[in-house]
Amino acid sequence: MALLTPQGVKKVFQFQKSAGREHLRRLLNWEEFDELRDSRRSILLDTLYESIVFAVGKGFPWVEVIKVVKFTEELLKETKGCSITEAVTILGNKIRDYQGQFNTTHLLALCDYFLNTFIRHYKLYQYVLGQDQEVNLTVTHLEVCAPPQPLPLAEGMDKDLWKHEQQVAELSMAEVQKRAGVMLVKETLRLEQEHMLQKKFSEVSAWQSRVLNRKELENLINEAIRIQIEGLKKLLQYEIQITFDILDLKFQKKILNLNAPVPFPLSITGQSGQDESLKFNKANKGKKAKAKKK
Numbered sequence: 638m639a640l641l642t643p644q645g646v647k648k649v650f651q652f653q654k655s656a657g658r659e660h661l662r663r664l665l666n667w668e669e670f671d672e673l674r675d676s677r678r679s680i681l682l683d684t685l686y687e688s689i690v691f692a693v694g695k696g697f698p699w700v701e702v703i704k705v706v707k708f709t710e711e712l713l714k715e716t717k718g719c720s721i722t723e724a725v726t727i728l729g730n731k732i733r734d735y736q737g738q739f740n741t742t743h744l745l746a747l748c749d750y751f752l753n754t755f756i757r758h759y760k761l762y763q764y765v766l767g768q769d770q771e772v773n774l775t776v777t778h779l780e781v782c783a784p785p786q787p788l789p790l791a792e793g794m795d796k797d798l799w800k801h802e803q804q805v806a807e808l809s810m811a812e813v814q815k816r817a818g819v820m821l822v823k824e825t826l827r828l829e830q831e832h833m834l835q836k837k838f839s840e841v842s843a844w845q846s847r848v849l850n851r852k853e854l855e856n857l858i859n860e861a862i863r864i865q866i867e868g869l870k871k872l873l874q875y876e877i878q879i880t881f882d883i884l885d886l887k888f889q890k891k892i893l894n895l896n897a898p899v900p901f902p903l904s905i906t907g908q909s910g911q912d913e914s915l916k917f918n919k920a921n922k923g924k925k926a927k928a929k930k931k
Contacts, residue, residue, distance in 0.1 A: 795879035
């Protein structure tokens, strides 16, 4: 990722797909490879390229597009050999790790993108990318810590106002985490239902040598309905709790905004009034001085 720059990913997006993939390969410092013989690396390059297309399409700034590529590469590495439930957990943890690097809209879009691509086709990704492969990639990480550039004094703000904005931002981020959690729980419950149904139907497939009677068929249908109802019940309970939590966060934000500190400096009207008062005092002093001379 050290060679990726905003200008570089911008060129990747502006090129046609074949040229863009090739430019991305050079930016990643990958050696040339045979697309047909090394399909795993070809698909990995496709995945990173599609993450750039997604991020640009959703309006991410070019600096954040680089972070999306980094997020994608890290997620693929960290979920290698994991079960789908573990992969969903890893995705949720990474969303929380990156929550300070994206705004609310972009963070939710990123979560939704990986749920509907990577998680939905997780077994395919594991089959293609999870196999042992020879990788000869040299990456040099260079970290330069320069002193921070001070902001202009005109952009400063009152300490109380800054604290107020930080509190509002924390509440907004907590709301984002709640909403992202609902999406992850939905996907987890869906996967659990699929697993339980597949397990139940696999038991029935062992009876293929004979025809199911009425009672057995009714039991099978009732069990499938029970699994669906249990999943919906868990989801409904979780969504109700999260809804109350989000409403509580919104209420706290409303209270904070009602008690927001007055911005500094004072208004122009107040300042002009002070100026007039100073002029009046100076005039009185001048009159008293003339009276003493007489």
